[in-house]
Amino acid sequence: MPTKFFPLGGPVPGEDIVGRDDLLMSLEMRLSEGQSVMLASPRRTGKTSIAHEIIRRFKSKNYYTIFIDVFQPATKKELTTLLIDSCLENRTGIKKTTDTLKKGIKSLATSAKLTFRLKDLELDILLDLDREGKEEVLLSYALELPEKLGRLDNKKVLVVFDEFQDFQKFNGDNIFKTLRSHFQNHQYVTYLFLGSKKGTLENLFSHSKEAFFRFATIVPMPEIPEEKWIEYIQKKFSTKKIAAPETAVKEIIRFTGGHPQDTMAVCSEIYYILLESNIQMLSTDVVRIGFERAKSSLIFVFDNILDDIGKNVHTRKILKKIAIGDMVYQGEENPAEVKRAIDLLLTAGIIEKTARGKYEFYEPMFKEYLLDNTF
Ligand SMILES: Nc1ncnc2c1ncn2[C@@H]1O[C@H](COP(=O)(O)OP(=O)(O)OP(=O)(O)O)[C@@H](O)[C@H]1O
Numbered sequence: 001m002p003t004k005f006f007p008l009g010g011p012v013p014g015e016d017i018v019g020r021d022d023l024l025m026s027l028e029m030r031l032s033e034g035q036s037v038m039l040a041s042p043r044r045t046g047k048t049s050i051a052h053e054i055i056r057r058f059k060s061k062n063y064y065t066i067f068i069d070v071f072q073p074a075t076k077k078e079l080t081t082l083l084i085d086s087c088l089e090n091r092t093g094i095k096k097t098t099d100t101l102k103k104g105i106k107s108l109a110t111s112a113k114l115t116f117r118l119k120d121l122e123l124d125i126l127l128d129l130d131r132e133g134k135e136e137v138l139l140s141y142a143l144e145l146p147e148k149l150g151r152l153d154n155k156k157v158l159v160v161f162d163e164f165q166d167f168q169k170f171n172g173d174n175i176f177k178t179l180r181s182h183f184q185n186h187q188y189v190t191y192l193f194l195g196s197k198k199g200t201l202e203n204l205f206s207h208s209k210e211a212f213f214r215f216a217t218i219v220p221m222p223e224i225p226e227e228k229w230i231e232y233i234q235k236k237f238s239t240k241k242i243a244a245p246e247t248a249v250k251e252i253i254r255f256t257g258g259h260p261q262d263t264m265a266v267c268s269e270i271y272y273i274l275l276e277s278n279i280q281m282l283s284t285d286v287v288r289i290g291f292e293r294a295k296s297s298l299i300f301v302f303d304n305i306l307d308d309i310g311k312n313v314h315t316r317k318i319l320k321k322i323a324i325g326d327m328v329y330q331g332e333e334n335p336a337e338v339k340r341a342i343d344l345l346l347t348a349g350i351i352e353k354t355a356r357g358k359y360e361f362y363e364p365m366f367k368e369y370l371l372d373n374t375f
């Protein structure tokens with residue numbers, strides 16, 4: 001959890017979530033009705049912040065809640081353990097129940113208490129986690145556990161999968177069929193799926209041949225309205241007795257396009273500049289310096305985005321063309337290559353289509369980075 005004054009680089013606390021009231025309300029309403037939801041949006045736009053807030057809200061409604069970041073586990077065994085632990089935490093209050101169980105079995109007191117809390121579950125299977133050749137059985141058990149707990153304890157259950165598309169790493173496309181075959185029979189569980197590979201996820205949930213077709217409502221991630229940013233930034237600075245005139249704040253949004261993490265990054269740099277120079281007033285000059293510093297701090301992130309796209313010359317040429325503002329289909333490139341490059345950039349959530357043959361960067365600061373650098 002980020003601890004900076006302007007939280008940066010991870011899920012933000014509820015009070016720092018800007019401009020998501022309507023989205024959160026809509027998610028809460030649908031999920032409460034038992035309607036599973038899929039929400040996909042590019043990197044660093046606030047998915048995990050939303051996931052954590054939804055978990056907080058449903059915990060306070062007395063739901064059992066399970067949060068899995070699918071990016072984390074590297075193997076099926078790790079995934080299974082993570083799932084089982086997250087499920088059991090609702091009953092035991094212990095983060096790593098399976099570990100505690102294995103170790104605690106030595107201490108009679110812990111063992112007795114835990115055994116009591118888990119009395120109606122097959123404990124042997126939990127102790128089997130390290131056994132070779134049991135992977136599929138254990139994963140099945142883990143995937144059924146939310147429903148089983150819900151039924152046993154008569155509780156509603158919310159399961160959130162963050163970076164859901166990353167299930168692919170376990171077993172290609174087949175894993176999604178397995179997941180669906182479990183999830184579709186669940187009565188007590190509602191699912192929230194989040195992920196950054198928008199194209200992949202939208203295909204998985206909306207294509208009739210794909211495993212998750214019509215399993216969840218697809219909810220779009222809206223842009224954060226400018227006035228919400230202005231309100232938040234002014235209020236935040238005012239808690240430090242810093243005046244933030246609207247013209248200067250608007251300049252921040254103009255630089256970042258309101259991109260969630262970039263806007264926070266610029267605000268954060270501005271805040272440190274003001275602290276260092278003991279100034280209590282935001283000006284457009286300070287905003288410009290803050291923007292330049294934020295841009296340098298984001299170089300590593302932007303380098304990674306470029307690496308992800310790959311070294312394909314066509315894609316990079318198209319990227320540069322869009323950054324400069326040239327028409328993509330004008331030039332000597334083969335139209336099929338251009339189309340392939342554009343599809344890749346759209347799927348990766350880097351560009352958006354604004355009109356026929358016209359594209360814009362989703363993240364204006366990434367465009368600035370491209371214009372600053374030769375690659
Ligand atoms: N609604 C928001 N209000 C304010 N800041 C936000 C918001 N959403 C995201 N941010 C900023 O973006 C950063 C990343 O947020 P978060 O981790 O929730 O996004 P994400 O989409 O899950 O990112 P990733 O793709 O890296 O997993 C936060 O630390 C914060 O600086």
Ligand SMILES: [Mg+2]
Nearest residue numbers: 047048049162
């Ligand atoms: Mg995230």
